[in-house]
Amino acid sequence: xxxxxxxxxxxxxxxxxxxxxxxxxxxxxxxxxxxxxxxxxxxxxxxxxxxxxxxxxxxxxxxxxxxxxxxxxxxxxxxxxxxxxxxxxxxxxxxxxxxxxxxxxxxxxxxxxxxxxxxxxxxxxxxxxxxxxxxxxxxxxxxxxxxxxxxxxxxxxxxxxxxxxxxxxxxxxxxxxxxxxxxxxxxxxxxxxxxxxxxxxxxxxxxxxxxxxxxxxxxxxxxxxxxxxxxxxxxxxxxxxxxxxxxxxxxxxxxxxxxxxxxxxxxxxxxxxxxxxxxxxxxxxxxxxxxxxxxxxxxxxxxxxxxxxxxxxxxxxxxxxxxxxxxxxxxxxxxxxxxxxxxxxxxxxxxxxxxxxxxxxxxxxxxxxxxxxxxxxxxxxxxxxxxxxxxxxxxxxxxxxxxxxxxxxxxxxxxxxxx
Numbered sequence: 551x552x553x554x555x556x557x558x559x560x561x562x563x564x565x566x567x568x569x570x571x572x573x574x575x576x577x578x579x580x581x582x583x584x585x586x587x588x589x590x591x592x593x594x595x596x597x598x599x600x601x602x603x604x605x606x607x608x609x610x611x612x613x614x615x616x617x618x619x620x621x622x623x624x625x626x627x628x629x630x631x632x633x634x635x636x637x638x639x640x641x642x643x644x645x646x647x648x649x650x651x652x653x654x655x656x657x658x659x660x661x662x663x664x665x666x667x668x669x670x671x672x673x674x675x676x677x678x679x680x681x682x683x684x685x686x687x688x689x690x691x692x693x694x695x696x697x698x699x700x701x702x703x704x705x706x707x708x709x710x711x712x713x714x715x716x717x718x719x720x721x722x723x724x725x726x727x728x729x730x731x732x733x734x735x736x737x738x739x740x741x742x743x744x745x746x747x748x749x750x751x752x753x754x755x756x757x758x759x760x761x762x763x764x765x766x767x768x769x770x771x772x773x774x775x776x777x778x779x780x781x782x783x784x785x786x787x788x789x790x791x792x793x794x795x796x797x798x799x800x801x802x803x804x805x806x807x808x809x810x811x812x813x814x815x816x817x818x819x820x821x822x823x824x825x826x827x828x829x830x831x832x833x834x835x836x837x838x839x840x841x842x843x844x845x846x847x848x849x850x851x852x853x854x855x856x857x858x859x860x861x862x863x864x865x866x867x868x869x870x871x872x873x874x875x876x877x878x879x880x881x882x883x884x885x886x887x888x889x890x891x892x893x894x895x896x897x898x899x900x901x902x903x904x905x906x907x908x909x910x911x912x913x914x915x916x917x918x919x920x921x922x923x924x925x926x927x928x929x930x931x932x933x934x935x936x937x938x939x940x941x942x943x944x945x946x947x948x949x950x951x952x953x954x955x956x957x958x959x960x961x962x963x964x965x966x967x968x969x
Contacts, residue, residue, distance in 0.1 A: 551651075551691045552659045552672060552700050554581050556830050557816025558693030559642035560837025561844065565691075566650035568845025573685060574646065575657040575674055582639030586795030587830065588718060588756050589633035590731065590748050592911045595831045596631065605638045606631040607751040609731045612907065615780065616895045617736035617888040623903035630731055630907065632750040633830065642834075657683070662690060662700045668810035668853065669704055688853050689844040691813045693837070696796050698805070698818035707806055710798040710820060714743070714827045717770040717794050718758030719778075723787035726755045732781055733826075735891050738773075742766040742884045744826065745777040747784070755787065760827055762799050765884045797827045799880065802873040807862040811853045813840045821865075823873060823912045824880035832869060839864045875914035900926045 551558040551565075554576035566572040593608060608628030614621045643653055656677025663671035663684060671686035692700035701707035732747040739745045743761035750756060757778055759770035771794075778784050798805070798820040805820040807813065815821065815836045822829025843861040847853045886894075901909070905922055 551575070551693055553693035553695060553816070553818075554578070554639070554643060554653060554655075555693060555695065555816060555833070556639060556642055557818075557821070557833035557837040557840075558691065559639070559646045560834045561691050561693060561813075561815055561841035562646040562651040562653075562837075563642070563649045564838050564841025565689075565845045565848075566646065566841075568842055568849070570689075570845040570848045572646075572651040573687070574643075574651055574653045575659055575672065575685070576653070576655055577658040577677065579655060579677075581643045581653075581655075582636035585635045585720070585791065585793045587635055587793075587797075588716070588746055588748050588758055589635045589638075589750060589830070590746065590826070590828060591631055591633055591831055592907070593628050593631050595911065596633075599831060599834050601633075601638065602641070604634075605641060606633045607728070607749060609729055609749065611727075611730035612903075612910070613730055613732045614898060615732060615734040615736075616891045616898075617738065618892055619895045621895060621899040621901075621906075623906050625903055625907070629904075630910075632731065632748040632756065634750060635830075638830070659694065659699060661703045662812070664704060669700070669812035672700060688811070688848045688851075689813065689858070690811055691815060691840055691844060692818045693816045693833075694818050696798050696817045698814065701806065701809070701812065701814045701818060704809060704812060706809065707814070708804065710800045710805070712762060712764065712799045714760050714762050714797045714799045714824075715770060715794075716758050716760035716797070716827065717774060718756050718792070719774055719789040720791035720793060721755045721757055721784065721787040722753055722790050723755040723784050724753040725785060726753075726781075726783035726787070728753075734777060734780065735886070736888050739777045739780065740770065740773060741768055743770065745773065747777070747781045754790070755784070756793075757781065757784070757787075758793075762880075762884050797822050797829060799824045799827070799877075801877050802870065807865060808855050808858040810855045810858075813844060813858055813861055815840045821869075821873075823876045825876040825912055826910065828912070832873075835868070836865060839868075872912050872914050876912050879914075897926070897928055 551562045551574040562572050562574045608631045610625045612623045657674045659672050659674040662669045669690040673684050698707050728749040734745040740759045742765040745759045748756045759773045761770050816833040821832050821836050840861050
């Protein structure tokens with residue numbers, strides 16, 4: 551496993567539980583350092599993944615702030631939450647080690663070892679000694695983040711033409727209402743993106759701005775003070791940490807998931823939701839799927855792309871439709887100016903709290919869209935325009951339950967097909 555983020559660590563745990571000897575390599579000095587994500591997520595999904603409640607801060611109100619108006623959603627029980635990012639990553643590392651995986655830090659992976667076009671290991675440099683090292687494996691898992699280091703150097707991974715760039719202050723803000731999470735949009739706070747204020751307990755609040763490139767070349771750091779002035783409860787707050795990070799915002803079918811001997815997971819595979827850049831719960835599940843298939847490949851003595859495609863098919867079945875629609879919605883939203891946002895604020899206020907949370911969590915199931923359409927005809931018209939204008943055929947296929955597709959191939963012995 552190349553990378554000790556949530557995708558790589560969950561893959562390591564699953565592979566080790568499946569009986570495979572498992573090694574995780576990471577260039578950092580510590581797991582979960584530095585923090586590069588806001589940690590926003592959803593309680594039900596984290597519970598399904600077995601994340602302990604002590605590792606997230608629950609919220610019972612979502613506030614969506616437009617250029618001149620807002621929509622507020624209250625919940626009797628928490629639906630959204632903010633993760634202790636560093637704590638979660640280290641918890642996942644401990645789980646992987648307990649399952650039998652080995653973790654090696656200060657190991658900078660430089661390139662894959664390729665044998666006959668198949669990945670059969672990686673070359674890395676030890677951060678202490680500077681020694682060049684090599685690790686051989688039946689299956690390599692690229693969980694190296696948006697750089698997709700192994701997959702790109704193996705050939706065939708195109709990289710990501712669109713990325714979300716976020717800048718964040720982790721504030722001590724004892725006056726902030728820790729029951730609510732705030733999302734903000736508009737040209738004054740996040741042109742072609744959005745801003746957020748997410749409490750994570752103990753008086754701490756992550757205040758951030760994210761924009762999508764190449765839709766804009768503006769620096770999100772320049773907007774942090776403006777955002778802070780618009781969020782209640784931040785008077786007198788000061789930063790304890792500063793974070794920046796990148797997340798792929800490309801179409802979810804754009805990156806290959808498998809090649810001979812190679813599985814690609816997490817940001818390396820573009821598996822976050824484009825809608826709000828949320829990725830941790832998605833990539834944890836991707837790690838579960840990839841690690842299980844990797845262990846099966848080792849047991850079967852078959853690391854061909856044909857065998858490893860089981861992971862890609864499982865991923866598409868579980869998440870393909872919703873992520874395709876989320877990306878289509880994202881592409882539409884980044885085109886909105888302030889007038890367009892304000893025109894749609896009454897529509898947002900018409901959505902009940904429960905469905906709003908489900909949409910924000912990336913649930914675009916036909917049943918939910920139909921339910922919303924019966925409540926408010928304009929919502930149904932909006933979904934219809936998305937399909938008809940085609941943000942295209944993918945959205946149409948997704949809304950009608952269209953099937954999954956195989957992963958695009960990386961280069962290799964039979965790169966013309968899926969094996």
